[in-house]
Amino acid sequence: MTEEILQCEICKKYTLEKFCECSGKCLSPKPAKFSPEDKYGYYRLSYKKKSQNL
Template sequence: MGQKIRKCKNCGRYTLREICPICGGITFPARPARFSPQDPYGKYRRMAKKG
């Protein structure tokens, strides 16, 4: 899903379509979140991934 989600250049909303259904603007692939070594929730994400 990370590859498919897109963000509208005009209104900033997220969608799976190439054209925004709200404003009709062009969308582009959303970038992943930045990595931070001081991530306060990293411990919980790793625990959830382990199961």
């Protein structure tokens, strides 16, 4: 089981819970890390889709 450290949007407290005790939403502290991966995933997906249509 993966224990991902999350950070509260509001009080910036680190937690493993998805929702903080201050009722704030907890997100991954480094969301920028996922942007390039999503981009490559998108291109790979569209490429795969294209080759399936042929």
